[in-house]
Amino acid sequence: MARAERVEPAAGTEPAAARVRAHPSPALRRRRRGRALLYVAAVLLSLWVLVPTYLITVTAFTPRRAIFDFPKPVVPRQVSAETVSFFAHSSGVLAALVTSVVVALITLAISTTLGAPAGYALARYAFRGKSAYRLAILSTRAFPIVILAIPLAVTFITWGIYDTLLGVSLMHTALALPFTVLVTSSIFVTVPRELEEAARTLGCTPLGAFVRVVLPLALPGLAAAGIFTWELSWNEVFAATILTLDHPTLPALVISTLQGASLPFRFAAAWFMLAPALAGIFLIRRYLLGLWGRVGQ
Amino acid sequence: MVLPLLKPSIRVALILRTILALQVFATVLALAGGSTTVLANEAYRWYYRQRDPRVAAAYASLILLLSLVSTIVYLTLIRGDGDEERQA
DSSP states (O other): OHHHHHHHHHHHHHHHHHHHHHSOOHHHHHHHHHHHHHHHHHHHHHHHHHHHHHHHHHHHTSOGGGGGOSSOOSSOSOOOSHHHHHHHTSTTHHHHHHHHHHHHHHHHHHHHHHHHHHHHHHHHOOOTTHHHHHHHHHHHTTSOHHHHHHHHHHHHHHHTOTTSHHHHHHHHHHHHHHHHHHHHHHHHHTSOHHHHHHHHHTTOOHHHHIIIIIHHHHHHHHHHHHHHHHHHHHHOOHHHHHHOSSSOOHHHHHHHHSTTOOHHHHHHHHHHHHHHHHHHHHHTTTTHHHHHHTTTO | OHHHHHHHHHHHHHHHHHHHHHTOOHHHHHHHTTTSOOHHHHHHHHHHTSOOHHHHHHHHHHHHHHHHHHHHHHHHHSOOOSOSTTTO
């Protein structure tokens, strides 16, 4: 009975659909052409990103001798971890990897501790100068890293934290904070204020209402923002290069050794930088639009 | 009808992108070695190779100056109707 009902309207629309397919109106044809162009543009844009990613990955997993083969086979014939492991065992790489991860974690910890409360305040409270405060935070995003890095290097030398994990982390925190504040505020806005108020009427303290009601609802978004902050630090190269000497982060090490480096080293390094970044973006792909959608407004 | 409404967003995007473009560093170093340099590379070279943070800071200031000038140019050229200050 239910099945018969579902089939009937479909059967009724079929002749009309067939007619449209045979003789499309000019307007419809124009719309189809527009849609086709849109798909072509989307495919081209995807290729723009995917082709280099593919080449880097394939080359990083080709044995060192086969890297210089030309013309290159589109599908790799030999796969081995030799090139990547050669890079991983090059001097300083493992230490730089650890440095990079620790710096990113410290950056994440400081910028979340300082930035998330500011974001919460922006989302929940009306206060004098709120829009000016927002604008000021946004404008620090436009401040060139190069300007910050060189005076900071001189200052850090006198403070004794030059070439330390803490120094680079503080620099990266300065870069990440505006992002953290604005993004966490756009996440806290999505948690209904009524839920928090309901928790208060049922006997929660302000902190209790935040921890038991707001935090669980905001957690996925906060985690996504955290991964983004982590990648910001992971990718940053100029300040990390200027602020370190014997303890570089991975990007700083790669950029300083790149000029004399062999092709296998370069591709393996590129893959080492790329893979964690891509994995992170893939994890938070559902939140990316939400993260950036409201920041520019 | 669409472009005028997008004006505030386009303005912000232009300002941010120009400022970021002036700071390009790693790409130039990786692709051109040391032979072709941009301002940020010069700052890096003076700081690292010549060990002179003062000249490096001068280059950095030049980048800041260019960023400021470009921002002012964008703000005067792309004028809004006054309501976009809130959206920026």
